[in-house]
Amino acid sequence: MATLTPKTSPLSETERLETKVQLMAELAQEKKAGDIKAFNVTGLTLTTDALVICTATSEPQIKAIFNAVREGMKESGANPIYSEGSFQDGWLLIDFSDVIFHVFREKSRDFFDLDGLWADAPTIALTLDSTS
Numbered sequence: 439m440a441t442l443t444p445k446t447s448p449l450s451e452t453e454r455l456e457t458k459v460q461l462m463a464e465l466a467q468e469k470k471a472g473d474i475k476a477f478n479v480t481g482l483t484l485t486t487d488a489l490v491i492c493t494a495t496s497e498p499q500i501k502a503i504f505n506a507v508r509e510g511m512k513e514s515g516a517n518p519i520y521s522e523g524s525f526q527d528g529w530l531l532i533d534f535s536d537v538i539f540h541v542f543r544e545k546s547r548d549f550f551d552l553d554g555l556w557a558d559a560p561t562i563a564l565t566l567d568s569t570s
Contacts, residue, residue, distance in 0.1 A: 455480075455536060456562055458516060459488050462539050463564045465510040466492045469502040471541065475553065476562035488537045488562060493547050497525050503541045504530050 449457065459476045466474055471492035480487040494500040504525075508518055516534050523530040528543030529550065540552060547553070 455488055458511075458534070458537055459490055459562050460564060461514060462490045462507055462511065462537065463492075463566060465507045466490070466503050466539075466541070467566050469499065469506045471499075471503050473547075474564060474566060476564055477556045477559040478562050479556060479559050482556075482559055486533070486536060486538045489540065489552065489556060489559075490537060491540045491542070491547070491552055493544055494541055495544070497528075497543075500525050500528070500530060500541055500543065504532065507539050507541075508532055 455478070463474050463476060471494060474490070474492040476491075477489045478487065479489055492503065494503055504521075508521070511518065511532075511534060518532045519535050520533040521531060522533075528546035530541050532539045542550065
């Protein structure tokens, strides 16, 4: 699992952001999140620098992913500043200021279409275990 603190030399802002995004994606994948994508929206919006989006197949899975990402990021030193949505609505977000994490049920993901909204934004390459 990625960490947010460098072991040797300081990370650039881009490397720090990508490390944070990678950790969120890994935490979500541990709870079997599907279709995990990340976008670098630096300079495209004033609200954040990156988005991580994933899909859950059930309400219990949304809860598991949400809790795993929130707690795992806290353990790494990144505290959320805000969360929104509800388990029942099929969509939740956790705002970490520089990265906003979204977990959707498939129908809600299609409805909000953040993938389409940010399709022109550069994607952040994720290294995820394909067997999970």
